[in-house]
Amino acid sequence: MYGESAYLFQGLSDETRKKILGIEREVLYGPGDFLFREDEAASNFFILNEGRIRLSVGPKQLLTYVASSVGDIIGWSSLVDNDTYTASAECLVSTKVFRIEKHQLDQVLSEDPESGMNFFKHLAALVGRRLVKSYRAALPAART
Numbered sequence: 238m239y240g241e242s243a244y245l246f247q248g249l250s251d252e253t254r255k256k257i258l259g260i261e262r263e264v265l266y267g268p269g270d271f272l273f274r275e276d277e278a279a280s281n282f283f284i285l286n287e288g289r290i291r292l293s294v295g296p297k298q299l300l301t302y303v304a305s306s307v308g309d310i311i312g313w314s315s316l317v318d319n320d321t322y323t324a325s326a327e328c329l330v331s332t333k334v335f336r337i338e339k340h341q342l343d344q345v346l347s348e349d350p351e352s353g354m355n356f357f358k359h360l361a362a363l364v365g366r367r368l369v370k371s372y373r374a375a376l377p378a379a380r381t
Contacts, residue, residue: 245360257345262337282315
């Protein structure tokens, strides 16, 4: 695992990490395909393996983030008990992701509470970093 995913899975027991790897499924998408759309039921999260994914919000599909590094986490809304995704995720090029079903992940993490706590602490930190990046990118635009 690389990048955000390596950090997300840091501190998990070897057994729990192996169980998670056992429930992930590799999925291929073409340019213009959507992993999910804003307000759709949030049931999976994804780890980028190859490609680029544009995350956008609102009816005008305002850009919020481009996931382009191996290991980037997409669809974290599904992990924090949101019923729906808060953004749309569109593939900009041919893209390969690992999809992990939320309910299966919840089951694995509930069997190892210490690993579950580490997972969600790291997820909160990743979300915070992305928010700071977004704020910094938006600030110069707001000044002009």
